Amino acid sequence: MSFKDQSWEKRFGAMGDEAEGHFEQYATETLKLGFVRYGLDRPPIQMHRLPKHLCYTPDYLMSGCMVEVQGVGRDQQVKVKHDKLNSLRWWNDFQRPGFDGVCFYVWDSHKKRECMFHLSVFDKLLGQGKGQLDAFAEGKPYMYWAADDVFAEAA
Numbered sequence: 106m107s108f109k110d111q112s113w114e115k116r117f118g119a120m121g122d123e124a125e126g127h128f129e130q131y132a133t134e135t136l137k138l139g140f141v142r143y144g145l146d147r148p149p150i151q152m153h154r155l156p157k158h159l160c161y162t163p164d165y166l167m168s169g170c171m172v173e174v175q176g177v178g179r180d181q182q183v184k185v186k187h188d189k190l191n192s193l194r195w196w197n198d199f200q201r202p203g204f205d206g207v208c209f210y211v212w213d214s215h216k217k218r219e220c221m222f223h224l225s226v227f228d229k230l231l232g233q234g235k236g237q238l239d240a241f242a243e244g245k246p247y248m249y250w251a252a253d254d255v256f257a258e259a260a
Contacts (some may be wrong), residue, residue: 124176124212125164131210131219132167140165140172161192163207170205171196172221177213182249185227186241190248197224211259213252222259230254 132140143166145152145159152160163171173193177183185193197206207224227250230236236250 123214124174124210127212127219128165128172128174128210131221132165132172136221138167138169140167143171144173157188157192158195161189161196163193163196169203170208170223171199173207173209173224175209175211177211177215177252179215181213181215181252183211183252183255184239184247184249186245186247188245190227193224211252211255213256216252218256220256220259222255226255226258230258 129140132138142164144162144164146164163173165172165174173189175183175185193207200206205223208221209224209226210219210221212219227236227248230250231248235254236248238246239249240246
């Protein structure tokens, strides 16, 4: 069974940790920039009661942007829930000179590659007819893009 088809509870227990560790190494060793943990990391509260913008606060804050970390596995699809994508667009409105809003860091555990890019790359790919709609097992809709398309556009 693929990761996306597993129950929310199984996905919740495993998601994010590996990709976030790679981001922290990437920020420190490649970018040589500082970061702080910013978003909520499996908090012991009822997230469904919070406004979506708070639930989907970007994972990290850096001097020049907020960073959402995403992992990619064997299926080679970069998946972003609709609610998350809309909330990240809201956070992206905080752009100003010297602060680029929301960026994504993607770690591909299958091909052992990484990239970092601005949120607008997803919209650019959608404009090119790339990107599809699907839903997780519990019914939450998400958009997905082929990892190769995302990595190529981010280069």
